[in-house]
Amino acid sequence: MKFFIDTANLNEIKEAYDLGVLDGVTTNPSLMAKEGIKGHDNIKAHYKAICNIVDNNVSAEVIATDLEGMIKEGYELAKIDDKIVVKVPMIKDGIKAIKKFNSEGIRTNCTLVFSPGQAILAAKAGASYLSPFIGRLDDISQDGLEFISQVRLIYDNYGFETEILAASVRHTMHLVQCAEIGADVVTCPLNVITALLNHPLTDSGLAKFLADHKKANG
Numbered sequence: 001m002k003f004f005i006d007t008a009n010l011n012e013i014k015e016a017y018d019l020g021v022l023d024g025v026t027t028n029p030s031l032m033a034k035e036g037i038k039g040h041d042n043i044k045a046h047y048k049a050i051c052n053i054v055d056n057n058v059s060a061e062v063i064a065t066d067l068e069g070m071i072k073e074g075y076e077l078a079k080i081d082d083k084i085v086v087k088v089p090m091i092k093d094g095i096k097a098i099k100k101f102n103s104e105g106i107r108t109n110c111t112l113v114f115s116p117g118q119a120i121l122a123a124k125a126g127a128s129y130l131s132p133f134i135g136r137l138d139d140i141s142q143d144g145l146e147f148i149s150q151v152r153l154i155y156d157n158y159g160f161e162t163e164i165l166a167a168s169v170r171h172t173m174h175l176v177q178c179a180e181i182g183a184d185v186v187t188c189p190l191n192v193i194t195a196l197l198n199h200p201l202t203d204s205g206l207a208k209f210l211a212d213h214k215k216a217n218g
Contacts, residue, residue, distance in 0.1 A: 001179050004057065004165070004187035008035045008046065012190045013053050019193070024057025025050050026109070026131075026167065026187040028087070044080055051081035059109045059129070061087035062097075070097040078106045085109045085128060090118045095125045102126030109165065119151045123160035129185065134178075135168030144168070145177050152182040172196055 002023035005016045008031040016022040027050070032038075037046045047060050058081070062073040070093060074086040078101075085107040088094045098108045102125065109129040110122035114137060122130050132151060134144025151164055163184035169175055170188070172195045178186050 001183065002057075002163075002185040003193060004059075004185055005190055005193065006031070006167070006169075006187040007189060008032045008037060008050070010049060010053065013050060016190055016193060017053055021193070022054060023185070024059070024085075024187075025054055026059040026087070026165075028061050028111075029063060044076070047077070047080050047084065051083045054083065056083050057085055058083045059085045059087040059111075061111065062089075065089065065091060065093065067093040067096050070094065071100060074101055074106065074108075087111050087131075088127075090114075090122065095121050098122065098125040098127050102128075110162075111167070114147075116147070116150045116154060120154060123155060123158075123162040127162045129163050129165040131165045131167040131187075133168040134166055134174065135170045137168075145174075145181060148178060148183050149181045 003021050004024040004026050005013055005022060006026045007013060008027045013025055032043055037043055047058060050058050060077040062070045064070045064073050070088060074097060077084050077086050086101055087109040088097050090110055090113050098110060101108050107128040109131055110127040111131040113119055113130055113132045119130055132147055134148060137144035137147055148164060148166055155162065165185040165187060166178040166183040167187050169186050169192060172192060175186050175188060175192055
């Protein structure tokens with residue numbers, strides 16, 4: 001399973017990368033705004049700064065919702081760095097854009113996906129990644145993890161190469177359960193990744209080892 005971090009904060013990205021387990025980054029306009037990144041040129045420069053930290057897979061989202069606009073923005077984003085994956089919304093023109101980008105060797109991440117039908121369309125168009133938002137489904141009393149399971153079954157049935165990128169992952173159980181049901185990637189905040197380190201028996205065991213070592217060595 002690949003681990004992506006969902007943020008535009010350079011310090012958090014570097015911390016996750018230094019941990020040694022980071023495979024990529026996802027961002028969106030809301031995360032950029034949270035970091036105070038405004039203006040076309042500043043946003044492009046920030047994407048480049050992210051690419052300078054990580055080895056691959058930096059999802060950069062188009063803002064346009066029409067085909068011509070998405071194509072234009074996608075080309076601009078792809079030129080920033082070879083690590084860029086163009087993030088496109090699950091709408092009709094988005095599917096058309098994904099098909100065009102795929103035909104030209106530009107990787108894509110189809111975002112805001114909430115149904116198996118949408119997942120099929122994205123895979124048929126050749127999306128590199130599919131981003132089902134499991135936490136947002138949970139918010140409206142639908143089972144986000146069951147949705148991941150459905151998509152996994154469909155993709156395996158037909159050999160679709162699109163990778164399932166579980167998004168809106170909010171806690172460690174989400175992450176672990178995504179691993180159990182076969183999501184290819186999870187993207188989540190830094191605190192969800194680092195929380196995997198924690199277990200009370202690890203803490204108590206380490207404390208006992210250190211105490212025994214101190215006792216044995218005066």
